[in-house]
Amino acid sequence: MEFKTVLSFCPYCGCGCGLLLEVLDGKIVGTLPSKTSPVNQGKLCVKGWTVHEFVTSPNRLTKPMVRQGDGLQESSWDEALNLAAARLKEIKEKYGPDSIGVLTSAKCTNEENYVLQKFTRAAIGTNNIDHCARL
Amino acid sequence: MTFLKKLLEFSGIHPERLRTRWVSSAEAVEFVHEVSAFAEEIKNLGPNPLRAKPKEAA
Amino acid sequence: MSQKIKEHVQKLLTEGKIKGFFALREENGNIMPHLFCDPKELDHLSLGDWKKSGDTRYPLNQLMIRLAIAYPNETFAVLARGCDERGLRELFKWKQLAEDRVVLIGIGCPDELAKACECEKPFPDSLLEGPQGTKAENEKVASLDKMDLEERFTFWETEFNRCIKCLGCRNICPMCFCNECTLEEANLIDTGEVPPANPTFHLVRAIHMVGRCIDCGLCEEACPADIPLRTLYKKVTEIISKEFGYKTGFSVDEKSPFNIIEVK
Numbered sequence: 001m002e003f004k005t006v007l008s009f010c011p012y013c014g015c016g017c018g019l020l021l022e023v024l025d026g027k028i029v030g031t032l033p034s035k036t037s038p039v040n041q042g043k044l045c046v047k048g049w050t051v052h053e054f055v056t057s058p059n060r061l062t063k064p065m066v067r068q069g070d071g072l073q074e075s076s077w078d079e080a081l082n083l084a085a086a087r088l089k090e091i092k093e094k095y096g097p098d099s100i101g102v103l104t105s106a107k108c109t110n111e112e113n114y115v116l117q118k119f120t121r122a123a124i125g126t127n128n129i130d131h132c133a134r135l
Numbered sequence: 136m137t138f139l140k141k142l143l144e145f146s147g148i149h150p151e152r153l154r155t156r157w158v159s160s161a162e163a164v165e166f167v168h169e170v171s172a173f174a175e176e177i178k179n180l181g182p183n184p185l186r187a188k189p190k191e192a193a
Numbered sequence: 194m195s196q197k198i199k200e201h202v203q204k205l206l207t208e209g210k211i212k213g214f215f216a217l218r219e220e221n222g223n224i225m226p227h228l229f230c231d232p233k234e235l236d237h238l239s240l241g242d243w244k245k246s247g248d249t250r251y252p253l254n255q256l257m258i259r260l261a262i263a264y265p266n267e268t269f270a271v272l273a274r275g276c277d278e279r280g281l282r283e284l285f286k287w288k289q290l291a292e293d294r295v296v297l298i299g300i301g302c303p304d305e306l307a308k309a310c311e312c313e314k315p316f317p318d319s320l321l322e323g324p325q326g327t328k329a330e331n332e333k334v335a336s337l338d339k340m341d342l343e344e345r346f347t348f349w350e351t352e353f354n355r356c357i358k359c360l361g362c363r364n365i366c367p368m369c370f371c372n373e374c375t376l377e378e379a380n381l382i383d384t385g386e387v388p389p390a391n392p393t394f395h396l397v398r399a400i401h402m403v404g405r406c407i408d409c410g411l412c413e414e415a416c417p418a419d420i421p422l423r424t425l426y427k428k429v430t431e432i433i434s435k436e437f438g439y440k441t442g443f444s445v446d447e448k449s450p451f452n453i454i455e456v457k
Contacts, residue, residue, distance in 0.1 A: 003228045020225050035249040036223040043417040046359045141432045147346025184346050
């Protein structure tokens with residue numbers, strides 16, 4: 001039997017509210033706000049309060065998936081990445097770089113967002129990059 | 136009911152806007168009388184504050 | 194202040210009388226709930242006083258219920274103030290915790306905290322450390338009672354308008370244990386609406402606090418909109434006390450008029 005609280009930070013918006021993950025026998029079972037975090041001072045919004053729900057959600061993808069017909073099929077990383085690269089190149093050639101847009105997320109790290117914007121602007125060659133927080 | 140009336144009063148809603156009465160379906164006259172009397176009484180209390188457009192958040 | 198507690202808990206742990214002790218730990222300037230299973234960890238024990246007395250209290254009873262469901266045959270000790278003891282008494286009556294599986298480690302609250310909380314009884318009966326503080330006067334409810342009906346309506350309407358429906362009040366409440374919560378019932382409370390139905394949403398929660406609210410104040414501390422929830426629930430408790438003669442958390446066997454739980 002092991003129960004512990006782990007200090008972490010909300011992965012959603014840019015505020016960075018401090019929260020405590022309740023971990024029972026290796027599984028995240030609940031969330032509490034951190035009262036000693038200067039950002040949120042013991043308070044959370046509804047997204048922060050439900051962080052533990054998405055971590056263990058059955059809807060999370062665990063393998064790369066490729067669309068075939070109407071459904072999604074499990075595939076390998078190589079197959080999925082090759083397909084994405086090929087199709088993006090094809091679309092860029094046929095319709096131009098501005099026909100492609102990239103949506104990132106506040107849940108990504110700063111580093112991931114940097115790579116994505118570099119990819120969008122340098123590799124694809126478009127300024128069409130935006131972010132879920134602006135929606 | 137006692138509790139609910141006091142809670143409404145604390146929240147700024149007139150407790151007399153809430154009423155419970157037992158009336159059998161066989162007592163049609165009593166039912167009409169109760170409802171009419173109640174309607175008259177709440178009319179005299181004025182418009183329900185809950186119907187008004189809420190003021191801007193502080 | 195924690196020396197007596199450390200010694201007492203150490204004894205309980207080494208004698209195998211408890212599996213763990215629910216309290217708080219201090220780590221790198223942060224204070225958080227902790228289940229002490231090893232006496233050596235007690236060096237990091239915190240009683241919940243960070244910058245002010247009692248400013249880092251957490252719903253330890255709630256965590257204990259979680260463990261009690263997973264490990265119903267284990268006994269746990271818990272750090273308990275006056276409000277926590279009230280909570281435990283009710284949780285025993287609501288059948289959420291077993292009395293013979295809980296050891297209360299009682300601490301009394303200093304006057305400064307008791308006054309800020311306007312606490313009815315700022316110390317538990319089984320008191321190990323801390324003062325037997327004095328009952329504080331209920332000024333917040335009294336000042337609202339003095340207003341007339343219209344003033345009070347405007348007051349509450351303005352306060353509730355700031356609600357962002359984070360459900361923090363419900364999530365942090367040590368007495369909220371329902372698996373299905375009315376506040377998340379789509380047929381009763383509209384989804385996608387902020388602020389939620391003013392004042393219905395809050396009055397619904399207030400009704401559910403009957404015979405349940407122990408006046409710990411965690412709800413108000415968790416509200417990002419600084420809504421005076423505690424004052425609302427204090428009034429609820431006052432109504433029940435005056436009209437039904439029931440004081441939440443004071444009796445060991447008398448059940449709340451809203452508690453109809455029977456376990457065969």
